[in-house]
Amino acid sequence: MEGIQGMNDMGRVIEADRAHVWHHLAQHKAFETSDPRVIVEGKGIRVWDARGKEYIDAVSGGVWTVNVGYGRESIANAVRDQLVKMNYFAGAAGSVPGALFAEKLVTKMPGLTRVYYSNSGSEANEKVYKMVRQIAHRVHGGKKWKILYRDRDYHGTTIGALASGGQDERSKQYGPFPEGFVRVPHCLEYRKQWDVENYGERAADAIEEVILREGADTIGALVLEPVTAGGGVIVPPKGYWERVQEICRKYDILLHIDEVVCGMGRAGAWFGYQLYGIKPDFVTMAKGVASGYAAISCTVTTERVFEMFKDDASDPLSYFRDISTFGGCTSGPAAALENMRIIEDEKLIENTIAMGDRCLGNLQALMEKHKVIGDVRGKGLFLGAELVADRQTKEPVAEKLAAQVVAECGAQGVIIGVTNRSIPGFNNTLCLSPALIATPENIDEITGAIDVALTRVFG
Ligand SMILES: Cc1ncc(COP(=O)(O)O)c(C=O)c1O
Numbered sequence: 403m404e405g406i407q408g409m410n411d412m413g414r415v416i417e418a419d420r421a422h423v424w425h426h427l428a429q430h431k432a433f434e435t436s437d438p439r440v441i442v443e444g445k446g447i448r449v450w451d452a453r454g455k456e457y458i459d460a461v462s463g464g465v466w467t468v469n470v471g472y473g474r475e476s477i478a479n480a481v482r483d484q485l486v487k488m489n490y491f492a493g494a495a496g497s498v499p500g501a502l503f504a505e506k507l508v509t510k511m512p513g514l515t516r517v518y519y520s521n522s523g524s525e526a527n528e529k530v531y532k533m534v535r536q537i538a539h540r541v542h543g544g545k546k547w548k549i550l551y552r553d554r555d556y557h558g559t560t561i562g563a564l565a566s567g568g569q570d571e572r573s574k575q576y577g578p579f580p581e582g583f584v585r586v587p588h589c590l591e592y593r594k595q596w597d598v599e600n601y602g603e604r605a606a607d608a609i610e611e612v613i614l615r616e617g618a619d620t621i622g623a624l625v626l627e628p629v630t631a632g633g634g635v636i637v638p639p640k641g642y643w644e645r646v647q648e649i650c651r652k653y654d655i656l657l658h659i660d661e662v663v664c665g666m667g668r669a670g671a672w673f674g675y676q677l678y679g680i681k682p683d684f685v686t687m688a689k690g691v692a693s694g695y696a697a698i699s700c701t702v703t704t705e706r707v708f709e710m711f712k713d714d715a716s717d718p719l720s721y722f723r724d725i726s727t728f729g730g731c732t733s734g735p736a737a738a739l740e741n742m743r744i745i746e747d748e749k750l751i752e753n754t755i756a757m758g759d760r761c762l763g764n765l766q767a768l769m770e771k772h773k774v775i776g777d778v779r780g781k782g783l784f785l786g787a788e789l790v791a792d793r794q795t796k797e798p799v800a801e802k803l804a805a806q807v808v809a810e811c812g813a814q815g816v817i818i819g820v821t822n823r824s825i826p827g828f829n830n831t832l833c834l835s836p837a838l839i840a841t842p843e844n845i846d847e848i849t850g851a852i853d854v855a856l857t858r859v860f861g
Contacts, residue, residue: 412440412442412452412453415440415452416437416438416440416452419438419440420433420437420438423438425438427822427823437452439451439452440452443472443473444459444468444471444472444473445471445472445473446471446472446473446837446839447459447471447472447836447837447839447840447844448472449472449817455815456815457812457815457816457817458815458816458817458836458844458847458848459472459817459836459837460811460816460817460818460819460834460835460836460848461817461818461819461833461834461835461836462690462835462836462837463694464817464819465689465819466631466663466668466689466690466784466835467689467690467693467694468690468693468694468837469666469667469668469689469690469693469741469745469750469837469838470693470741470744470745470748470750470837470838470839471693471837471838471839472837474693474695474740474744476740476744477692477693477695477737477740477741477744478695480736480737480739480740481695481696481733481736481737483736484498484499484732484733484736485732485733485736488732489731489732489733490730490731490732491730492725492727492730493519493725493726493729493730494725495730497730497732497735498732499732499734499735499736499738499739500519500732500735502735502739503517503735503736503738503739503742504516504517504735506739506742507700507702507738507742508702510672510673511672511673511685511702513681513704514682514685514702514703514704515703515704515705515708516702516703516704516705516707516708517700517701517702518700518701518702518703518722518724518729519698519699519700519726519729519730519734519735520699520700520701520726520728520729521697521698521699521726521728521729521731521734522558522688522697522699523557523558523660523662523686523687523688523689523699524557524558524559524560524563525558525560525699525726526662526686526687526688526699526700526701527557527558527562527563527566527625527658527660527662527686527701528558528560528562528563529686529701529724529726530623530625530658530684530686530701530703531549531562531566531623532722532724533684533701533703533707533711533722534546534547534549534622534623534656534658535547535622536711536722537622537656537707537710538622540710540720541710542619542622545619545620546619546620546621546622546654546655547582547620547622548582548583548584548616548620548621548622549566549582549583549584549621549622549623549624549625549658550583550584550585550586550609550612550613550621550623550624550625550655551566551567551568551583551584551585551586551624551625551626552568552585552586552587552588552589552625552626552627552630553568553585553586553587553588553633554568554569554588554590554630554633554634554636554824554825555567555568555569555588555625555626555627555630555633555660556568556569556572556627556630556631556632556633556824557625557627557660557662558662559572561576561579561580562580564576564579565579565580565583566583566625568585568588568633569632569633569823569824569825570825570826571823571824571825571826571829572823572824584612584616584621585612586608586609586612586624587605587608587609588605588630588633588636589601589602589605589606589636589638589639589642590630590634590636591605591639592776592777592779592788592796593796595608596608600640600641601639601641602638602639602640602641602642602643602645603641603642603645605638605639605642606641606642606643606645606646606649607645609624609646609649610649610653613649613653613655618653618654618655621653621655622655622656623655623656623657623658623683623684624646624650624655624656624657624658625658625659625660626646626657626658626659626660627659627660627662627663627664627674628659628660628661628664628669628673628674628675628677628678629663629664629669629674629780629781629784631662631663631664631784631833632821632822632824632833633821633824633825634786634788634821634824634825634828634831635779635780635784635785635786635821635831635833636779637779637780637781638678643675643678643679643680644678644679646680647680647681656683656684656707657680657681657682657683657684658682658683658684658685658686659673659674659675659680659682659684659685659686660686661673661674661675661685661686661687662686662687662688662689662699663689663690663784663835664781664784665685665687665688665689665690665691666687666689666690666691666693666741666742666745667690667745667750667751667754667782667838668690668754668782668783668784668835668838669754669781669782669784670751670754670755670758670781670782670783671751671782672751673685673687674781677781683703683704683706683707684701684702684703684707685701685702685703686699686700686701686702687699687700687702688700690741691734691738691741692734692737692738692741693737693741695737695741696731696733696734696736696737696738697728697731697733697734698731698733698734698735698737698738745838748839750838750839751838753838753839753840754782754783754838755782757783757836757838757840757841757842757844757845758780758781758782758783758784758785760842760845760846761780761783761785761834761836761840761845761848761849762778762780762785764845764846764849765778765785765787765834765849765852766778768787768849768852768853768856769787771853772853772856772857772860773793774789774790774791774799774856774860775787775788775789775790775856776788776789776790776793776796777790780834783834783835783836783837783838783840784834784835785833785834785835786821786831786832786833786834787831787832787834787852788830788831788832789803789804789807789830789831789832790830798827798828798830799830801829801830803859803860804820804829804830804831804832805820806855806859807820807832807852807855807856807859808820808832808855810851810854810855810858810859811851811852811855814851814854814855815851816847816848816851816852818832818833818834818848818851818852819832819833819834819835820832820833821833832852834848836848
């Protein structure tokens with residue numbers, strides 16, 4: 403294959419990887435008898451592994467990240483130009499791309515005005531938690547320090563972020579966790595917790611019940627994914643968001659929307675929360691912000707919140723005393739600016755809506771054919787198919803069978819995902835999130851491979 407440098411040395415690369423790299427979220431025993439996957443090149447929606455095998459990547463770099471696709475020279479050039487001019491200075495100072503990206507970003511987020519830079523989704527969320535705690539001290543006399551989070555949602559891998567995680571297989575064995583993070587029920591209607599007509603409102607009322615139980619004067623914020631990602635691709639039911647917003651206003655609770663996955667077009671809008679007309683106090687984002695061309699995350703908030711940290715300049719503890727060393731890297735906002743230009747100029751949000759509809763339609767058609775698909779759901783190019791052993795009882799398929807479907811797709815040159823080490827007993831939802839540049843042919847190739855894989859695994 404053309405363009406891959408040093409293919410002859412790939413045996414060495416694989417051995418070096420096997421000997422020295424500790425892979426993310428991987429049980430390494432398997433690498434004693436099979437090679438670790440090494441991805442060496444990407445172009446558009448396709449990637450190639452060390453053996454030269456070509457794949458269509460239906461998960462944008464594995465974890466919903468490479469929104470504009472691989473091999474974008476204009477992003478690489480923007481980053482290079484910025485790096486040779488000014489690569490880094492600590493974030494107490496400003497930078498040219500930092501200022502320009504923040505200005506551009508907030509034009510897509512009416513009501514929000516301030517951007518705080520860091521490096522990962524986990525870190526962006528931790529910033530909010532620290533802000534909420536500091537607001538509790540400074541504004542509420544030490545009250546309103548608790549943070550509500552939802553069952554099945556994920557907000558990151560650090561200890562604080564895990565404390566706010568609703569995926570028990572992610573947090574098990576890493577405790578004890580800090581106090582003050584309180585769980586509210588999930589809103590997945592397919593896995594009903596209440597037998598009612600207006601499920602969305604009922605699921606939101608469950609949040610109010612927790613607030614009343616804990617005491618509204620103890621709760622500072624509520625963090626939610628707009629559409630839950632790794633917890634099973636959960637699209638909140640009708641009526642949910644309106645009620646959530648109402649509850650937050652009623653009890654003076656700040657609403658923090660985690661757009662780490664849904665942000666930057668993935669769900670068919672600049673940000674997922676905009677699909678529901680909600681007005682958050684904090685929005686965090688990471689993955690698609692620079693499509694993985696550089697590390698960047700943002701914590702975005704309102705002028706109202708920002709003002710709380712500068713109202714008393716005579717108090718040396720009054721401001722947000724936080725720093726993220728690499729939040730000062732200029733490569734992130736330089737890449738993010740060009741990434742946003744591409745999304746706009748190539749009309750990728752419009753494409754995401756159209757291709758998302760096509761993909762959802764294809765999955766619905768597969769559901770007719772394969773009884774093992776119990777439910778399909780999603781927004782834009784962010785979709786899931788939940789696999790069940792029995793449609794009546796909704797018993798999830800065994801995890802290893804879901805993994806086999808992923809492997810059978812891989813054998814056909816299609817990389818798909820599955821909820822992984824997430825909810826005990828429910829790692830059974832296939833995940834799709836191709837790059838926002840996907841064509842109708844790409845979508846059909848992806849769902850065609852799933853069709854074949856389901857037949858091979860379940861008959
Ligand atoms: C919704 C959500 N929030 C936060 C994170 C954490 O982001 P990071 O891995 O960049 O720390 C993730 C990662 O998958 C995520 O899915």
